[in-house]
Amino acid sequence: MNDKITFSQYDRLQKGASYAKTRKREIGRHAFCADACDVRRGNVFRQSDHRQRKRSGGHFSPTRFRHKEIGKTIVRHWDLDAFKHWIFVDYLYALSYSLFFASLILWLMKRKAKSGLPYLLFAYVAVLAGALDWLENTLELRFLDDVEGFPKRLFFFHSIVATLKWLALPIVLAGIALLHKKPNKKEISTK
Numbered sequence: 001m002n003d004k005i006t007f008s009q010y011d012r013l014q015k016g017a018s019y020a021k022t023r024k025r026e027i028g029r030h031a032f033c034a035d036a037c038d039v040r041r042g043n044v045f046r047q048s049d050h051r052q053r054k055r056s057g058g059h060f061s062p063t064r065f066r067h068k069e070i071g072k073t074i075v076r077h078w079d080l081d082a083f084k085h086w087i088f089v090d091y092l093y094a095l096s097y098s099l100f101f102a103s104l105i106l107w108l109m110k111r112k113a114k115s116g117l118p119y120l121l122f123a124y125v126a127v128l129a130g131a132l133d134w135l136e137n138t139l140e141l142r143f144l145d146d147v148e149g150f151p152k153r154l155f156f157f158h159s160i161v162a163t164l165k166w167l168a169l170p171i172v173l174a175g176i177a178l179l180h181k182k183p184n185k186k187e188i189s190t191k
Contacts, residue, residue, distance in 0.1 A: 068152050071143070072148075090133070090137050094134050105176060112179055112184060113184075114179065122176070122179075125175070128168055129168035132162075132168065136165060139154065143158070
């Protein structure tokens with residue numbers, strides 16, 4: 001048996017190790033992100049899926065989406081009993097932050113003497129973010145009940161819900177900053 005390798009074999013091994021490291025980073029980066037940018041980059045598709053997508057005219061189909069496999073590999077390392085036992089804390093957290101943000105926006109509207117639908121929409125978005133968080137938690141619990149039988153389309157829907165929740169929260173914070181910047185009711189009347 002020859003233990004020596006040629007330069008070309010060594011080069012292939014180095015390229016393979018480099019590819020594995022890059023792929024590991026990509027999987028970590030895309031594990032919880034299911035937005036259209038990742039799909040367009042093609043980092044989350046198998047080679048055969050890419051060929052099928054080309055044959056179908058480039059239309060996206062969530063049934064070919066691979067985030068479910070990545071999610072299954074992540075879940076294998078969790079303590080599922082502890083997760084299921086303590087998930088109620090996440091439900092309480094979603095309820096508390098959505099009510100806090102909505103109440104803060106309504107209080108600022110009253111204090112700054114601002115009314116109208118544009119300002120009220122920020123409060124609705126805060127409540128919507130909490131509802132999306134609850135829906136996300138419920139989908140996660142359903143996923144953990146049957147990891148193998150969980151539909152890929154529902155997993156894709158979970159990713160959309162999580163993305164919408166994280167998009168709603170900066171909108172709420174921007175609304176709070178906008179209202180906080182406005183002068184108070186007393187300052188308006190003295191001018």
